[in-house]
Amino acid sequence: MNLEETYRSLGLSDAEYARVRELLGRTPNFLELSLFSVMWSEHCGYKNSRPLLGRFPSEGGRVLQGPGENAGVVEVGEGWALAFKVESHNHPSAVEPYQGAATGVGGIIRDILAMGARPVAVLDSLRFGDPADGRVRYLFREVVRGIGGYGNPVGVPTVGGEVEFAPAYTGNPLVNAMCVGLLRVEDLMRSRAVGVGNRVILLGARTGRDGIHGATFASDELSGESEARRPNVQVGDPFAGKVLIEACLELRRRDLLVALQDLGAAGITSSASEMAAKGGVGIEIETDRVPLREGGMEPWEVMISESQERMLAVVEPERVEEVLKVAARYGLGAAVVGRVADHGELRVLCGGEVAGSVPAEYLADAPAYEREVVEPEYLKEAQRLDVEEIPVPGDFNAVLLRMLSHPNLCSRRSVWEQYDYQVRTNTVVGPGADAAVMRIKGTKLGYAVVTDGRGKWCYLDPEGGGAATVAEAYRNLSCVGAEPVALTNCLNFGSPEKPAVYYQLARSIEGMSRACEALGTPVVSGNVSLYNETSGGAVYPTPVVGMVGVLEDVSCHATPGFGREGDVVAVVGASGRASLAGSEYLEIVHGRVAGRPPEPDLALEKECADRVRRLIAEGLVDTAHDISSGGLAVALAEMAIAGGVGVEVEVGSGRRPDVELFGEAGGQILIAVPGERWDEVREALAGVPWQIIGRTGGGGLKIGGFVDLKLEELRGAYGRDLFAEETG
Amino acid sequence: MKIGVVIFPGANCDADALYAVERIGAEPVELWHAEPDLKGVDAVILPGGFSYGDYLRPGAIARFSKVMRPLEEFARGGGPTLGVCNGFQVLTEARLLPGALLQNMSLRFVCRTVPVRVEHPDTPWSGACVPGEILHLPVAHNEGNYFAAEETIAQLEDEGRVIFRYLENPNGSRNDIAGICNAERNVVGMMPHPERVSDPLLGSEEGLKVLRSVLEFAGAKVH
Amino acid sequence: MSETLRRVRVLVRPKEGILDPQGEAVRRALPALGFGGVGSVHVGRLIELEVEDESQVEDMCRRLLANPTIEEYEWEVIG
Amino acid sequence: MSETLRRVRVLVRPKEGILDPQGEAVRRALPALGFGGVGSVHVGRLIELEVEDESQVEDMCRRLLANPTIEEYEWEVIG
Numbered sequence A: 001m002n003l004e005e006t007y008r009s010l011g012l013s014d015a016e017y018a019r020v021r022e023l024l025g026r027t028p029n030f031l032e033l034s035l036f037s038v039m040w041s042e043h044c045g046y047k048n049s050r051p052l053l054g055r056f057p058s059e060g061g062r063v064l065q066g067p068g069e070n071a072g073v074v075e076v077g078e079g080w081a082l083a084f085k086v087e088s089h090n091h092p093s094a095v096e097p098y099q100g101a102a103t104g105v106g107g108i109i110r111d112i113l114a115m116g117a118r119p120v121a122v123l124d125s126l127r128f129g130d131p132a133d134g135r136v137r138y139l140f141r142e143v144v145r146g147i148g149g150y151g152n153p154v155g156v157p158t159v160g161g162e163v164e165f166a167p168a169y170t171g172n173p174l175v176n177a178m179c180v181g182l183l184r185v186e187d188l189m190r191s192r193a194v195g196v197g198n199r200v201i202l203l204g205a206r207t208g209r210d211g212i213h214g215a216t217f218a219s220d221e222l223s224g225e226s227e228a229r230r231p232n233v234q235v236g237d238p239f240a241g242k243v244l245i246e247a248c249l250e251l252r253r254r255d256l257l258v259a260l261q262d263l264g265a266a267g268i269t270s271s272a273s274e275m276a277a278k279g280g281v282g283i284e285i286e287t288d289r290v291p292l293r294e295g296g297m298e299p300w301e302v303m304i305s306e307s308q309e310r311m312l313a314v315v316e317p318e319r320v321e322e323v324l325k326v327a328a329r330y331g332l333g334a335a336v337v338g339r340v341a342d343h344g345e346l347r348v349l350c351g352g353e354v355a356g357s358v359p360a361e362y363l364a365d366a367p368a369y370e371r372e373v374v375e376p377e378y379l380k381e382a383q384r385l386d387v388e389e390i391p392v393p394g395d396f397n398a399v400l401l402r403m404l405s406h407p408n409l410c411s412r413r414s415v416w417e418q419y420d421y422q423v424r425t426n427t428v429v430g431p432g433a434d435a436a437v438m439r440i441k442g443t444k445l446g447y448a449v450v451t452d453g454r455g456k457w458c459y460l461d462p463e464g465g466g467a468a469t470v471a472e473a474y475r476n477l478s479c480v481g482a483e484p485v486a487l488t489n490c491l492n493f494g495s496p497e498k499p500a501v502y503y504q505l506a507r508s509i510e511g512m513s514r515a516c517e518a519l520g521t522p523v524v525s526g527n528v529s530l531y532n533e534t535s536g537g538a539v540y541p542t543p544v545v546g547m548v549g550v551l552e553d554v555s556c557h558a559t560p561g562f563g564r565e566g567d568v569v570a571v572v573g574a575s576g577r578a579s580l581a582g583s584e585y586l587e588i589v590h591g592r593v594a595g596r597p598p599e600p601d602l603a604l605e606k607e608c609a610d611r612v613r614r615l616i617a618e619g620l621v622d623t624a625h626d627i628s629s630g631g632l633a634v635a636l637a638e639m640a641i642a643g644g645v646g647v648e649v650e651v652g653s654g655r656r657p658d659v660e661l662f663g664e665a666g667g668q669i670l671i672a673v674p675g676e677r678w679d680e681v682r683e684a685l686a687g688v689p690w691q692i693i694g695r696t697g698g699g700g701l702k703i704g705g706f707v708d709l710k711l712e713e714l715r716g717a718y719g720r721d722l723f724a725e726e727t728g
Numbered sequence B: 001m002k003i004g005v006v007i008f009p010g011a012n013c014d015a016d017a018l019y020a021v022e023r024i025g026a027e028p029v030e031l032w033h034a035e036p037d038l039k040g041v042d043a044v045i046l047p048g049g050f051s052y053g054d055y056l057r058p059g060a061i062a063r064f065s066k067v068m069r070p071l072e073e074f075a076r077g078g079g080p081t082l083g084v085c086n087g088f089q090v091l092t093e094a095r096l097l098p099g100a101l102l103q104n105m106s107l108r109f110v111c112r113t114v115p116v117r118v119e120h121p122d123t124p125w126s127g128a129c130v131p132g133e134i135l136h137l138p139v140a141h142n143e144g145n146y147f148a149a150e151e152t153i154a155q156l157e158d159e160g161r162v163i164f165r166y167l168e169n170p171n172g173s174r175n176d177i178a179g180i181c182n183a184e185r186n187v188v189g190m191m192p193h194p195e196r197v198s199d200p201l202l203g204s205e206e207g208l209k210v211l212r213s214v215l216e217f218a219g220a221k222v223h
Numbered sequence C, D: 001m002s003e004t005l006r007r008v009r010v011l012v013r014p015k016e017g018i019l020d021p022q023g024e025a026v027r028r029a030l031p032a033l034g035f036g037g038v039g040s041v042h043v044g045r046l047i048e049l050e051v052e053d054e055s056q057v058e059d060m061c062r063r064l065l066a067n068p069t070i071e072e073y074e075w076e077v078i079g
């Protein structure tokens, strides 16, 4: 292979190769070329998204660490802080779903660990094609098994997430995992390498040939060729991951580390060059000191291997022995593989010879591409919806049951029961509620976490959908009584080289950013996954938001289930905005994905959510649930099923009953309040729109003259096992 | 009273067990797997988790840990010993309890709170309960399906050694067995996690009854 | 040293009469994939290792690699 | 009918170069149990089944019994 074929096969463009030559002032050797190819891949280099990401607001009173580190960090109070980030493992999961999902969880956990935090919660945000398809069912089943298969042994509870199905994800599922870590503010670690002469220690598993060029792979469209790349597949070792967590936390506790960094995509290359670039120093790696799993590995393979369960630490020379001792006690591999140098280069040594050397900052500074943002053709057409053409159903009972049993609306219990959501005994509200609520032992403090994504809405209106995604996360946290603080995000999109996709990306970021500003929740970390395409086209543009909120007194929280008979049931938020555009009802019952979903009224949204949150924090409200996918009727059914108490409500705006029952708008929250507390609640709601719609009680769900169903009927439809083999 | 909690590599409910021990007012003592020393504890808990990743078979490797030698002595000498989940699996692998825990019938990991009936309060780990009392305890396991030969099951039943029984069997275990004891009744293994229901904030503290039993047991022995 | 190592293959399977949910699941999955005429299916473990001293293998199997309560094993030197 | 059934043994193991966490964990545990002199250890699956038509087995392995992405397999008729 000549040089030209070589850099192309490594995924570098002609222009990028020219840039490498220009930066170095010489021709790179194969090893150096490999370093550039992995670091300048979309996955590591954010070539197409970097200029857009700058739009996100990233500052706020509680932010201790914004984007640019392994995870964002916010302050909770009493000296506690939370580190969190979401990351995608879409491509690996499409090829090998169990291991792809498992290693996705492992990878994000180590990002949190790198901040000096103990990983305390995992959430998973998943998208698949139509579950009627056998291959989709296989992917779904194995991804869920993989998430549990890693998260359960490693002892981090999986407390939340989402699953949605749409044909747009058929060949390219989305597997995003979020991890939250808890730490003392003073224990915050960063990944800056400093101190010339300090040692670089590789902790954890031995290095093998797995995942060679995984970063490049993640930056490609999925094709038949992906199959041929299978040797890339990495296998997770949760046992090694668990040991790594405990050992790193002990090293942190004993203050033995100068800096810590996980090894993710592009392995040692990425970690070492980022650590060096951040510290303005150089790092030398001696590949023959790296413990290997298989013989005959070339230096370039050692440098870019993506073997799992490894971390890189910078340690002062006089502490090295102590670090090795701690590692040994845990049975954890540890080897001094290099040192911090003053030359500013990532230098690879093998057999005492320099095998390659390039300035670390060049590696960390991939070229960035900005493109024109042009509204795509499809949008106008997709947004067209003449509601008059949609027939009003006759039997609303049947419609509601059909919706409740639809894979997109039915209970997720069959998924989350496969996850250990309780280990570490801090889960106050587990999966199944609007957000998970966790406590911080030894304090009254708590925090809540949620992930949300609205791919369909972002497809129909990228900017409005982006804003709605952030607003929904904000609302979900408010519904459990948490004050939303900050968010992380994973931008799952198709190929940015396609103008329609680039438009979706740019406008979604704009919408999300506007919502972040209006709601006061900065973006502190995130991840971008592009090229989510198959021959069938791109996935829905799916920005996934992971938001974190704080509860001053965790015992004052709310859950969705109706807990008592006779409670006043009220809707807080603007009425009359619900629409069939982009609704689940329109798709499930009428088979259409169309219309322009209502744009969130962010100021009102915030006001309403904040009021409800305060009512919960004051102990006046303990039952709340937002009206989301499926509209009012589905939300009420969920509250009745969750609490085992029925409800009777009236609707009477005079609008079409299907719009009233199943229309979606966002911005509305259902609360249930004991009669004797209602006056106090009403006073506290002064100034925001609200409306009493009925009372809890009875053995089922009654909505005006339209719906009359028993709890058993609701449960029967809603409680389906998503993994049961379909018959017919 | 000092209660030791064994920390195997890969255990993940060790901190929860230590916390629950604190909640009942006993002194928690960490017992590191690589040290053959029980540090003078009065009772031992083998906590849940995935010791050695559950590789090969759950508990298969852990039972050879250095700490197991003194622990086996302690257990054979009548010391109150409780294995929860993976701890139960370790105890069966170590032959301190009969039978084995097979993969769940559903072939799925299951995390769920289930009603469990306390069949016999005459062990150090059930004495604070009344016979027939129903506790709501979470299970979280992939291999909790209790199995033993017919004769062994019959013997366990005859000798009143089925201590905890599921009212809603989550894993297919024989005779709905959730927990058993040895012939001397001092060693108990159970799949449900009493240490997880240890605080009203988490929904209930019913599980502490199981652990408090050992305090009563020790008290009773002193008198 | 590798000359002195012998390769050993250990097969571990559920004992006769022991529930084998994995085997059962495979048996049930096969017809849906178009594979008819399948009788019993059993799933066990395969362990391949290199040992210096093959006289240790029997003991390893009994103590670690198989659980005699539920499993039976056989082993052979394969190289 | 059972006369027409053939017994087949399938061995499934992690592909060369693919991490084998189980094998690795066993390898590391053995010395502490008093078993020295052990080289590599690999853990895989053993599947034994009865089939009417052995020409289906290859396909069964590829589609269900093994995960060809990360595993290799071999099979033989044993009875």
Ligand SMILES: Nc1ncnc2c1ncn2[C@@H]1O[C@H](COP(=O)(O)OP(=O)(O)O)[C@@H](O)[C@H]1O
Binding pocket: A043, A044, A053, A056, A066, A067, A068, A069, A070, A071, A072, A085, A087, A111, A264, A489, A490, A491, A523, A524, A525, A526, A527, A528
């Ligand atoms: N969509 C996004 N929003 C905000 N920050 C982002 C986003 N995508 C990536 N980042 C930030 O860019 C940095 C590099 O991300 P990534 O390569 O995923 O990190 P790591 O290598 O630690 O996994 C991180 O600090 C991450 O938080």
Ligand SMILES: [Mg+2]
Binding pocket: A070, A110, A111, A114, A261, A262, A264
């Ligand atoms: Mg990182």
